[in-house]
Amino acid sequence: MVVDELAQADVDRIFHALADATRRDIVRRTLSVESSVSELARAYDMSFAAVQKHVAVLEGAGLVTKHSRGRERMVRGNAAQIARARALLTQLEDLWRARFSRLDEVLADPPPPPRP
Amino acid sequence: MVVDELAQADVDRIFHALADATRRDIVRRTLSVESSVSELARAYDMSFAAVQKHVAVLEGAGLVTKHSRGRERMVRGNAAQIARARALLTQLEDLWRARFSRLDEVLADPPPPPRP
DNA sequence: GTAACGTGCAACCACATGGTTGTAGATGAA
DNA sequence: TTCATCTACAACCATGTGGTTGCACGTTAC
Numbered sequence: 361m362v363v364d365e366l367a368q369a370d371v372d373r374i375f376h377a378l379a380d381a382t383r384r385d386i387v388r389r390t391l392s393v394e395s396s397v398s399e400l401a402r403a404y405d406m407s408f409a410a411v412q413k414h415v416a417v418l419e420g421a422g423l424v425t426k427h428s429r430g431r432e433r434m435v436r437g438n439a440a441q442i443a444r445a446r447a448l449l450t451q452l453e454d455l456w457r458a459r460f461s462r463l464d465e466v467l468a469d470p471p472p473p474p475r476p
Numbered sequence: 477m478v479v480d481e482l483a484q485a486d487v488d489r490i491f492h493a494l495a496d497a498t499r500r501d502i503v504r505r506t507l508s509v510e511s512s513v514s515e516l517a518r519a520y521d522m523s524f525a526a527v528q529k530h531v532a533v534l535e536g537a538g539l540v541t542k543h544s545r546g547r548e549r550m551v552r553g554n555a556a557q558i559a560r561a562r563a564l565l566t567q568l569e570d571l572w573r574a575r576f577s578r579l580d581e582v583l584a585d586p587p588p589p590p591r592p
Numbered sequence: 593g594t595a596a597c598g599t600g601c602a603a604c605c606a607c608a609t610g611g612t613t614g615t616a617g618a619t620g621a622a
Numbered sequence: 623t624t625c626a627t628c629t630a631c632a633a634c635c636a637t638g639t640g641g642t643t644g645c646a647c648g649t650t651a652c
Contacts, residue, residue: 375495381484431619439572446565456555547649
């Protein structure tokens with residue numbers, strides 16, 4: 361039984377969020393050390409607002425969470441969501457492996473025909 | 477030593493390709509059973525050209541390969557590329573785990589100060 | 593040879609995306 | 623209080639994306 365089913369739209373959001381080098385780097389950073397939005401903004405060669413948007417995309421995908429610390433908003437990477445994405449890829453790979461077991465069935469000696 | 481380094485742009489392409497439900501389904505199908513572009517096109521409620529574009533995006537990301545069979549172009553899912561994407565996610569998760577080992581260091585008894 | 597099929601590509605369109613600047617509200621520091 | 627900082631959000635713009643239709647070309651079937 362799968363506890364946490366992800367709707368297709370959720371999966372879309374996760375992979376889309378990961379399809380940008382800046383966003384992947386933000387995830388990387390905040391998985392190691394949580395940081396404020398402005399700390400992140402200082403790390404990249406773009407405006408504060410641009411970084412803020414990237415964080416919002418990541419948050420929408422569940423890849424990071426935010427919580428207040430004083431006037432700052434701390435960003436923290438969410439490893440669990442990454443694990444879900446990884447599980448989806450593993451499922452795909454399993455489909456590929458299943459291909460060979462089906463091939464084995466074909467190559468194996470066919471079962472005797474049913475008695476009439 | 478890592479043999480196959482993926483450039484950021486490659487990673488962008490892989491995750492972007494996976495960020496669409498139709499494309500993920502095409503990968504799913506062709507990992508199990510290779511199919512022609514027109515077979516795929518019949519499976520979805522959109523034009524042939526649209527499906528063809530999706531296949532092109534997947535091919536550009538290395539997630540599927542194509543080869544000719546008569547007048548058809550057979551599409552086959554590429555599990556190796558999916559494995560690379562999965563490895564990237566695993567690396568991210570490992571960063572998260574490393575966070576705790578660093579925390580352990582802090583919490584552990586500090587080493588004795590160096591002799592003067 | 594002719595017709596039908598499978599594919600690729602170009603042009604087009606509506607809309608999303610990734611960036612910018614500017615404004616405004618909270619919060620902390622002096 | 624006053625000022626600087628951190629954040630959020632809106633408006634705007636160039637470009638990319640996902641879909642369409644139409645056409646050209648190679649291959650198979652009749």
